[in-house]
């Protein structure tokens with residue numbers, strides 16, 4: 091065999107020098123002028139600093155400003171800077187939760203955040219995953235394989251990830267009709283002993299908290315708390331989720347109301363010791379069994395751990411309470427404006443309304459991008475605001491809305 095010559099020249103692409111400072115400077119002050127991206131994969135690269143200059147106006151100016159004081163549209167929050175710092179460390183260390191040897195501290199960090207958060211939900215363990223879509227699929231997988239459930243029942247307002255999960259798992263999916271306020275009972279749901287019942291704490295369209303006290307009426311009870319789960323950190327609002335501790339599993343997206351960068355979510359289990367074996371695969375190259383759906387995954391616990399240590403539980407609660415205040419103030423103003431109709435009292439920071447004196451689209455066109463989102467409920471178009479942004483200036487937003495709806 092011919093000896094192969096391996097170059098010993100150090101590769102500076104793995105040593106940032108001043109590159110990260112430049113990235114931060116551009117993040118603060120992105121250049122306005124956009125140059126076109128290469129049409130095809132370039133034969134030779136242009137180097138890192140030039141790439142940062144080329145991409146900054148696209149990536150940074152081309153993103154919706156989630157931290158802007160008029161942003162109140164979606165469940166995507168602005169992220170605190172300590173999570174940027176931790177994401178940088180994470181990207182550079184590239185630990186893999188699949189392999190304990192690469193991630194000794196990341197695994198400990200995940201255990202710690204679960205130890206701190208799971209008890210709020212009355213749960214005893216679980217793991218992180220890339221979003222509540224995956225968390226919901228994981229829960230239904232456990233329900234099917236550890237409790238032999240044969241169907242999934244949820245309300246018509248459940249997130250589409252429940253329908254997806256039922257489809258993937260080959261389980262029939264039945265949807266319960268709700269009253270106009272989004273509430274319902276299980277009178278027509280039949281025998282639930284072979285069923286995974288899913289209730290939502292904070293429906294995506296209206297933030298409705300479904301009747302969680304019904305969760306123990308089925309073979310497996312799963313609560314999708316992707317949005318409203320973090321209310322349990324708040325002394326003022328934790329009571330809204332009373333009954334959640336009777337669930338067998340709970341999903342929560344940390345990249346929503348816990349202000350984390352994506353992809354950060356939890357699946358929690360009441361009895362991890364029986365749930366996890368149903369979804370664990372070991373052997374082969376794995377030194378520890380792989381639990382859940384994802385294989386390789388990053389250390390999403392570290393930015394969250396940092397946020398929790400930096401803010402403490404009272405600091406986390408204060409941000410959530412503040413966004414709830416924003417929602418309640420907006421709802422109060424809408425309910426007293428004769429040109430506006432409020433869908434209902436906001437249960438979990440989601441305010442849904444529409445104008446009486448013009449179409450919803452007409453009003454929407456007059457408002458700044460990103461202030462509200464559009465949604466459809468019972469074949470009607472509504473405007474929707476989600477209080478995920480603690481930096482929103484509610485006075486400014488109300489002034490803007492009032493003048494748009496008054497046509498001034």
Ligand SMILES: *Cc1c(COP(=O)(O)O)cnc(C)c1O
Pocket residue numbers: 165220221222223224249251290292293294314315316317343355
């Ligand atoms: C956002 C959301 C999901 C999906 O969560 P992702 O983290 O986006 O995957 C599921 N259920 C509800 C109620 C949600 O609001």
